[in-house]
Amino acid sequence: xxxxxxxxxxxxxxxxxxxxxxxxxxxxxxxxxxxxxxxxxxxxxxxxxxxxxxxxxxxxxxxxxxxxxxxxxxxxxxxxxxxxxxxxxxxxxxxxxxxxxxxxxxxxxxxxxxxxxxxxxxxxxxxxxxxxxxxxxxxxxxxxxx
Numbered sequence: 001x002x003x004x005x006x007x008x009x010x011x012x013x014x015x016x017x018x019x020x021x022x023x024x025x026x027x028x029x030x031x032x033x034x035x036x037x038x039x040x041x042x043x044x045x046x047x048x049x050x051x052x053x054x055x056x057x058x059x060x061x062x063x064x065x066x067x068x069x070x071x072x073x074x075x076x077x078x079x080x081x082x083x084x085x086x087x088x089x090x091x092x093x094x095x096x097x098x099x100x101x102x103x104x105x106x107x108x109x110x111x112x113x114x115x116x117x118x119x120x121x122x123x124x125x126x127x128x129x130x131x132x133x134x135x136x137x138x139x140x141x142x143x144x145x146x
Contacts, residue, residue: 070118
């Protein structure tokens, strides 16, 4: 799935769209890619002279990846009518810095699903080394047409 197809499934847009490509997509698993470039706006302030991708944005990139997985699964009957929203983040660990030039590979797996709530496990790597991991929960909510 390329960036244009990704935009069909999640509402995020620049500068907050943090998934560039879907590499693998299964019913309960997804692998995505974020190319981290020096042009990212957050690097202007985090940190001048030593740019590091904020951990919270790594978490958000994994959340967007999980959303893409769910929107393409049999759990969602009408993707145009719902949003996937974060309800919790647990056991988040940041192992290494993510810097300009890195390719952030994210793997998200569906841990369980009950009604409109899901739990996922996520892991992000750079060059095969784990940089971030977490457990996350989300809710499937109706999209408001405004």
